[in-house]
Amino acid sequence: MKNEDLREQLAFDDKAQxxxxxxxxSLLLTHLKEDKExxxxxxxxxxxxxxxxxxxxxxxxxxxxxxxxxILSVIGFGVLSLFLAGTLLKSSIxxxxxxxxLVLVMGGLIVIFQTLDQxxxxxxxxxQLLS
Amino acid sequence: xxDQSLVKSILRGNDQAFDMLIKQYQRLVFHMIQKxxxxxxxxxxxxxxxxxxxxxKLPGFQFNSKLSTWIATIAYRETINxxxxxxxMKYQELESASEDRFFKETxxxxxxxxxxxxxxxxxxxxxxxxxxxxxxxxxxxxxEMSYPEIVEITGLPEGTVKNYLFRARKLLKDRLAKFxxxxxxx
Numbered sequence: 001m002k003n004e005d006l007r008e009q010l011a012f013d014d015k016a017q018x019x020x021x022x023x024x025x026s027l028l029l030t031h032l033k034e035d036k037e038x039x040x041x042x043x044x045x046x047x048x049x050x051x052x053x054x055x056x057x058x059x060x061x062x063x064x065x066x067x068x069x070x071i072l073s074v075i076g077f078g079v080l081s082l083f084l085a086g087t088l089l090k091s092s093i094x095x096x097x098x099x100x101x102l103v104l105v106m107g108g109l110i111v112i113f114q115t116l117d118q119x120x121x122x123x124x125x126x127x128q129l130l131s
Numbered sequence: 132x133x134d135q136s137l138v139k140s141i142l143r144g145n146d147q148a149f150d151m152l153i154k155q156y157q158r159l160v161f162h163m164i165q166k167x168x169x170x171x172x173x174x175x176x177x178x179x180x181x182x183x184x185x186x187x188k189l190p191g192f193q194f195n196s197k198l199s200t201w202i203a204t205i206a207y208r209e210t211i212n213x214x215x216x217x218x219x220m221k222y223q224e225l226e227s228a229s230e231d232r233f234f235k236e237t238x239x240x241x242x243x244x245x246x247x248x249x250x251x252x253x254x255x256x257x258x259x260x261x262x263x264x265x266x267x268x269x270x271x272x273x274x275e276m277s278y279p280e281i282v283e284i285t286g287l288p289e290g291t292v293k294n295y296l297f298r299a300r301k302l303l304k305d306r307l308a309k310f311x312x313x314x315x316x317x
Contacts (some may be wrong), residue, residue, distance in 0.1 A: 008293075008297070009297060009300055009301075012297040012301070013297070013301050013304070019309075021304070021308075022306055024304050024308055024311070025304055027186070027249065027311075028253065028300060028304050028307055029272075029300075031249060031250050031253045031254075031261055031275075032253070032268060032272040032300075032303075033272055033273065034250055034254070035162070035269065035273045037158070038158060038161035038162055038174075038252060040157050040161055041175065044152050044153070044157060044175070044179075045154065046151040046155075047175075047179055047180050048153055048183065049146075049149070049150075050185055050212060051179050051180075052182075052183050052186055090305055103142070110232070111241040121311070128200065
């Protein structure tokens with residue numbers, strides 16, 4: 001029990017002026033140091049780690065789905081743009097469809113390369129740096 | 132292992148260090164949550180979520196405060212948020228828990244006589260205090276935290292923290308006086 005606590009408490013409780021009040025506060029302050037131990041499951045730490053892993057797995061799946069959607073959107077938009085551009089150019093200056101296919105394949109390869117670089121090589125490099 | 136080495140070790144990916152952190156602070160976290168909600172199912176659920184948040188936020192921890200204060204702050208906020216989200220009733224109970232309930236329960240002399248000793252009587256009386264009072268009493272007396280640390284954890288102004296602490300002790304003292312009186316009569 002800190003004397004300062006008792007002094008502060010008595011200053012707050014203006015009705016507590018006699019000795020019995022001081023003794024009650026002293027008794028109380030002594031017992032306030034005691035508390036029941038909380039019941040913590042033995043496997044609590046394992047449960048936390050399992051929850052953490054489950055959360056990471058869920059986030060990875062969500063990331064992958066979003067990434068897949070993004071790639072599909074880029075490819076879809078690219079194909080549509082090329083198709084429209086090809087139709088317009090062919091009708092005006094006559095660019096053959098093989099050239100358009102080549103551009104499409106190149107675009108696809110670039111996207112695949114970027115994906116592999118981002119998801120495998122960069123992550124591996126970061127992990128190596130951290131460890 | 133001191134807190135800084137422990138944190139560095141966890142950030143390097145040491146799984147056992149995170150285990151150590153959980154074992155070191157689980158008591159504090161469980162106590163913090165139990166002072167705010169007595170729903171046992173919720174307590175473990177929130178405690179797990181607290182440590183998940185601790186793990187995720189650890190890279191941003193700059194040691195501007197003690198690790199225990201930082202973890203207690205996460206536990207406090209997570210509990211309040213969970214109570215707000217889960218059931219508005221529970222949060223309203225926490226906010227509106229008044230001293231009236233405490234006084235109403237003191238009016239029953241039988242409940243005062245069931246405790247076998249003073250320590251047990253005081254523990255039972257603390258359980259019936261408003262949640263914020265219980266929490267601040269615990270942080271101050273059991274965890275031995277300073278006023279600024281309690282302010283950081285609860286986000287309450289220092290004046291409010293002191294007021295809750297003093298009022299809680301006064302309520303307990305008044306109740307203890309009745310208990311001691313009854314004990315003397317037996």
